[in-house]
Amino acid sequence: MSTLKDAMRRLGENARAASRILAGAGTAQKNAALDAIACALAREKNAVLAANEKDMECARAAGLEPALLDRLLLSEKGVENMAEGVAQIAALADPVGEMTDIRRRPSGIEVGRMRVPLGVIGIIYEARPNVTADAAALCLKSGNSAILRGGSEAIRSNQTIAALIRAGLEAAKLPPDATQLVQTTDRAAVGELIVMCEYIDVIVPRGGKGLIARLLAESRVPMIQHLDGNCHVYIERFADPDKALAIVENAKTQRYGTCNTAESLLIDQAVASELLPRIGKMLREKGVEIRGCAKTRALLPGALEATEEDYAREYLAPVISVKVVADIDEAIAHINHYSSRHTDAIVTEHHSHAMRFLREVDSSSVMVNASTRFADGFEYGLGAEIGISTDKIHARGPVGLEGLTCQKWVVFGHGETRR
Amino acid sequence: MSTLKDAMRRLGENARAASRILAGAGTAQKNAALDAIACALAREKNAVLAANEKDMECARAAGLEPALLDRLLLSEKGVENMAEGVAQIAALADPVGEMTDIRRRPSGIEVGRMRVPLGVIGIIYEARPNVTADAAALCLKSGNSAILRGGSEAIRSNQTIAALIRAGLEAAKLPPDATQLVQTTDRAAVGELIVMCEYIDVIVPRGGKGLIARLLAESRVPMIQHLDGNCHVYIERFADPDKALAIVENAKTQRYGTCNTAESLLIDQAVASELLPRIGKMLREKGVEIRGCAKTRALLPGALEATEEDYAREYLAPVISVKVVADIDEAIAHINHYSSRHTDAIVTEHHSHAMRFLREVDSSSVMVNASTRFADGFEYGLGAEIGISTDKIHARGPVGLEGLTCQKWVVFGHGETRR
Numbered sequence: 001m002s003t004l005k006d007a008m009r010r011l012g013e014n015a016r017a018a019s020r021i022l023a024g025a026g027t028a029q030k031n032a033a034l035d036a037i038a039c040a041l042a043r044e045k046n047a048v049l050a051a052n053e054k055d056m057e058c059a060r061a062a063g064l065e066p067a068l069l070d071r072l073l074l075s076e077k078g079v080e081n082m083a084e085g086v087a088q089i090a091a092l093a094d095p096v097g098e099m100t101d102i103r104r105r106p107s108g109i110e111v112g113r114m115r116v117p118l119g120v121i122g123i124i125y126e127a128r129p130n131v132t133a134d135a136a137a138l139c140l141k142s143g144n145s146a147i148l149r150g151g152s153e154a155i156r157s158n159q160t161i162a163a164l165i166r167a168g169l170e171a172a173k174l175p176p177d178a179t180q181l182v183q184t185t186d187r188a189a190v191g192e193l194i195v196m197c198e199y200i201d202v203i204v205p206r207g208g209k210g211l212i213a214r215l216l217a218e219s220r221v222p223m224i225q226h227l228d229g230n231c232h233v234y235i236e237r238f239a240d241p242d243k244a245l246a247i248v249e250n251a252k253t254q255r256y257g258t259c260n261t262a263e264s265l266l267i268d269q270a271v272a273s274e275l276l277p278r279i280g281k282m283l284r285e286k287g288v289e290i291r292g293c294a295k296t297r298a299l300l301p302g303a304l305e306a307t308e309e310d311y312a313r314e315y316l317a318p319v320i321s322v323k324v325v326a327d328i329d330e331a332i333a334h335i336n337h338y339s340s341r342h343t344d345a346i347v348t349e350h351h352s353h354a355m356r357f358l359r360e361v362d363s364s365s366v367m368v369n370a371s372t373r374f375a376d377g378f379e380y381g382l383g384a385e386i387g388i389s390t391d392k393i394h395a396r397g398p399v400g401l402e403g404l405t406c407q408k409w410v411v412f413g414h415g416e417t418r419r
Numbered sequence: 420m421s422t423l424k425d426a427m428r429r430l431g432e433n434a435r436a437a438s439r440i441l442a443g444a445g446t447a448q449k450n451a452a453l454d455a456i457a458c459a460l461a462r463e464k465n466a467v468l469a470a471n472e473k474d475m476e477c478a479r480a481a482g483l484e485p486a487l488l489d490r491l492l493l494s495e496k497g498v499e500n501m502a503e504g505v506a507q508i509a510a511l512a513d514p515v516g517e518m519t520d521i522r523r524r525p526s527g528i529e530v531g532r533m534r535v536p537l538g539v540i541g542i543i544y545e546a547r548p549n550v551t552a553d554a555a556a557l558c559l560k561s562g563n564s565a566i567l568r569g570g571s572e573a574i575r576s577n578q579t580i581a582a583l584i585r586a587g588l589e590a591a592k593l594p595p596d597a598t599q600l601v602q603t604t605d606r607a608a609v610g611e612l613i614v615m616c617e618y619i620d621v622i623v624p625r626g627g628k629g630l631i632a633r634l635l636a637e638s639r640v641p642m643i644q645h646l647d648g649n650c651h652v653y654i655e656r657f658a659d660p661d662k663a664l665a666i667v668e669n670a671k672t673q674r675y676g677t678c679n680t681a682e683s684l685l686i687d688q689a690v691a692s693e694l695l696p697r698i699g700k701m702l703r704e705k706g707v708e709i710r711g712c713a714k715t716r717a718l719l720p721g722a723l724e725a726t727e728e729d730y731a732r733e734y735l736a737p738v739i740s741v742k743v744v745a746d747i748d749e750a751i752a753h754i755n756h757y758s759s760r761h762t763d764a765i766v767t768e769h770h771s772h773a774m775r776f777l778r779e780v781d782s783s784s785v786m787v788n789a790s791t792r793f794a795d796g797f798e799y800g801l802g803a804e805i806g807i808s809t810d811k812i813h814a815r816g817p818v819g820l821e822g823l824t825c826q827k828w829v830v831f832g833h834g835e836t837r838r
Contacts, residue, residue, distance in 0.1 A: 020755060020779070020781075023778070023779065023781070024775075024778060024779050097778065103800060105798065105799070105800055107793065107798060109786075109789050109793055109798075111793075111798075111799050111800065114777065114778070114785075116778075116781070118811050118812075119781065119811065201811050201812070202811075202812060217639075222641065222810075222812040240834065242834070243833075243834035246834060246836050247834065247836060249836070250836030250837055251836075254836075254837060336439060345830075345832075356443075358533065358829050359442070359443060359516065359533070359535075360439070360442065360443050362439075362442070362535070362538065362827075363827065364827055364828060365827065365828040365829075365830060366533075366827060366828070366829055366830070367528075367829075367830035367831075367832060368830065368831055368832055369831075369832040369833055369834050369835070370528050370830050370831075370832025370833075370834075370835045370836075371832075371835065371836045371837050373836070373837040374526065374528055374530075374830060374832075374835070374837055375828070375830075379524065379526060379528075379530075379837070380524070380530045380828065381522060381524055381530065391641075392537050392538065392620050392621075392825045393537075393620070393621060393641040393812065393813045393825070394812045394813040396825055396826060396827050396828070397827065397828045398828070406811045406812070406815055407815060408781075408782065408783055408784065408785060408815050408816065409783060409784040409785070409794070409799065409815070409816045409817070410777050410784075410785055410786075411764075411784060411785070411786035411787065411789050411793060411794075412786075412787055412788075412789075413764075413786060413787055413788040413789025413790075413793075414788055414789075415659065415661070415662035415665060415666065415788050415789075416788070416789045416790065416793070417665050417666060417668070417669030417670075417673075417789075417790045417792070418669055418673060418790050418792040418793055418798070
């Protein structure tokens with residue numbers, strides 16, 4: 001145990017030392033490393049696929065579930081996409097060094113802020129080996145060291161990818177310890193990572209709700225957390241019916257397994273009898289099960305009864321909870337009670353109601369007349385995304401390069417002293 | 420124990436409910452409450468002083484240390500300053516509702532950010548009763564509910580002040596539960612507060628390092644933490660000697676007990692023999708004890724030997740550690756190793772060295788040719804300050820109204836669905 005602790009602390013020390021160099025590295029040098037990594041991934045595609053095939057063999061032998069095997073498997077196209085993803089991150093603007101709001105103060109000093117890397121990011125993720133390249137590249141571009149802890153079933157794939165990343169860093173004369181993979185598959189390593197406050201500035205977990213809830217309960221290091229996505233669409237009484245139908249269809253049925261999929265529909269009682277039958281028909285044609293309140297069931301015979309838990313659930317499946325509400329007050333109160341603070345949308349043509357919804361719904365993304373499926377780093381123009389935060393501290397919603405940085409204060413003086 | 424837990428959770432529920440109303444309250448209404456509170460504090464000055472006198476009697480009877488008694492005592496002027504502080508917060512710009520960076524995306528949606536309150540802020544503080552008014556006013560202006568937990572020795576003062584605040588909220592037709600004081604002096608209440616993640620969004624501790632370290636070890640709620648202030652002044656080889664002398668004098672000797680006071684002086688070996696004797700003379704005339712490295716002691720006979728711990732210490736006293744360094748590389752490495760990431764300054768006329776120092780020193784405030792004493796919310800133009808964060812997540816350095824808010828994403832659509 002103490003050997004593991006020592007080994008983890010050594011990773012931490014190496015990461016911290018590398019982060020100092022990375023923080024001072026120029027954009028061109030970081031991009032050279034990213035380009036070298038992208039080339040290496042493309043060039044060594046067969047080595048990555050061979051390592052992944054070994055992981056798959058062991059996983060099959062260990063009797064892993066098909067869904068996990070699916071996430072573990074890398075195709076030739078998958079490795080190419082990984083390389084391309086790294087190259088795309090090289091093309092993004094460097095957030096580091098930006099100075100803003102420099103203002104002259106009555107004392108004579110000029111004060112403002114400078115955007116700098118956080119330092120060391122710990123990434124804890126499950127099966128998908130492409131996270132190794134993706135997360136390492138985002139950390140590198142934002143000037144942070146990364147300590148990567150992938151799933152044990154992907155260890156060979158991850159080791160191969162990490163070795164290529166480290167070679168790319170060296171080729172660009174950056175410290176290879178800017179990207180370190182935890183080599184042991186011992187689960188106790190995770191327990192060490194999440195308490196190494198002196199070496200790790202933030203933990204980004206990428207995985208299921210179970211993983212994140214467990215990490216949250218034990219972590220001493222701040223975490224960019226993403227729990228569930230119980231997203232709502234509220235059709236207000238002044239909604240355009242066609243927009244309402246299109247948005248519900250897209251938000252619920254475009255993909256069932258994503259966190260920005262709508263899981264709950266609220267509809268104003270003034271338009272429920274006119275609109276709900278049309279929406280119910282559409283949902284049924286798509287094979288979506290409806291669980292509703294008494295008023296919903298009166299309008300949609302055959303709909304199941306929604307329980308308290310239904311309103312709080314992220315189904316990640318073709319199921320939706322439906323509630324007829326009296327007005328926008330009830331809708332906002334319901335959402336603020338049941339929502340997971342991920343993404344909630346109103347459909348309305350009423351300006352003041354739209355603006356009230358935007359102001360009062362306490363979620364990381366609030367939308368008017370748009371599908372919740374837009375809550376995504378690429379759709380928002382961040383260029384890439386390391387995760388979606390459902391927390392309020394530091395970063396809310398899709399987290400891109402900027403979320404991996406912070407702002408320090410800079411003071412330009414001319415010999416001023418304080419009176 | 421379960422009764423205490425229930426009572427604390429009830430505070431949390433009330434605070435959350437009030438925060439929803441506060442988040443939607445307009446600036447004029449919040450300012451009306453602040454003005455009513457300021458007037459009430461001025462009008463009921465004698466009631467506050469009487470409560471404080473009872474606290475003082477009990478504290479004296481309990482044999483509290485003179486330093487604690489000093490912090491507990493409210494003078495007539497003190498209560499007037501408290502009222503004036505609240506009125507000044509009313510005059511600050513409201514950070515809530517600001518929308519920024521709204522951009523049109525290729526999909527047709529317009530995406531940007533809206534600044535909103537965090538929700539519920541827990542403030543845990545020690546003796547000073549003025550924090551009750553100060554923290555409540557900052558939370559109110561930024562649209563947050565506050566749960567205040569003051570020191571048990573100040574309970575009567577705090578109760579009187581909190582009652583005036585609640586009356587002011589009611590006068591402005593805002594929910595009085597926007598400001599709640601923990602009424603019990605049971606220390607277990609603090610233990611409950613710092614784990615009520617569903618009701619409290621952030622904890623702001625205001626007190627000594629001991630309090631904060633203890634809270635940090637146990638808190639499950641994110642914290643705007645401020646540990647120690649081990650601030651450095653580095654006199655680089657291209658420093659202007661007069662600026663160097665003035666800045667060291669001000670940074671070290673203007674006040675000894677503040678967190679932005681310099682505790683350590685680094686000086687380039689190229690100018691040490693010329694400058695250090697002048698600085699040593701000034702420090703000695705001010706009665707500051709010098710603890711230095713071997714080279715320092717050679718130049719300043721009579722200086723004590725600095726140990727490893729000296730370089731890491733926040734003295735809060737007329738003592739300074741001094742080290743002669745080879746160059747800017749050694750200075751930056753020393754600071755990044757020993758500094759508490761609060762505030763560090765370089766004195767130099769060399770542009771590139773100045774900019775390197777600003778970029779590479781990993782502290783919440785980095786300064787060129789200015790006294791570390793400027794690291795302060797008022798000096799930076801924040802108008803007020805709830806604390807200084809030595810953390811990197813969410814807010815760094817002086818935290819004003821903006822640090823009590825976060826930014827959510829807002830999407831303006833026109834019926835768009837995702838492809």
